Amino acid sequence: GQNIDQPTEMTATEGAIVQINCTYQTSGFNGLFWYQQHAGEAPTFLSYNVLDGLEEKGRFSSFLSRSKGYSYLLLKELQMKDSASYLCAAMDSNYQLIWGAGTKLIIKP
């Protein structure tokens, strides 16, 4: 079956670094997405990886290992506004997104 696993909740301190892990199993693979979702709002796109390696975009970076079925989202210099749910989603061979349950990130001062 198809499955996405990511931690339910994480807590970090303002100014610190946090890594949110995601493992996936899909029928075929057309890329791994990370989205940010604040409560009551739709998801917003953060990153897309289809090749192995690290993609850096400002304070956020995303890593992919296709052989391990593994990705992580790295958030640096955490700000209070980064408190949100982070959704990992893998695109299968039919170009459908298989969604993880999301990781709720709590930032403390």
Add this chain to the structure above:
Amino acid sequence: GAVVSQHPSWVICKSGTSVKIECRSLDFQATTMFWYRQFPKQSLMLMATSNEGSKATYEQGVEKDKFLINHASLTLSTLTVTSAHPEDSSFYICSALPGTSGYNEQFFGPGTRLTVL
């Protein structure tokens, strides 16, 4: 670019009535649109995939006669919740897949919060 709108943003209706939600791609043509439902503290659940000019493909467990989807043009898809009941109260989100997207990114609408009394 790549903006998707939804209307209405929120709606409250009586049990037994029908509600129509519109999803529009404002600056691109969307060959495929997706409809999701999200309950509180849960992830997105794909309800159906809608391709312009053809019937929608519904996910297992989603009643096609209750959730009517019409993708009449390359910029508009509608979801009609028929005979709504309180258990249909949820956050409904659409996304659109541009036909020429370089990396298969879906662009999400802002969502519609439906409350059925």
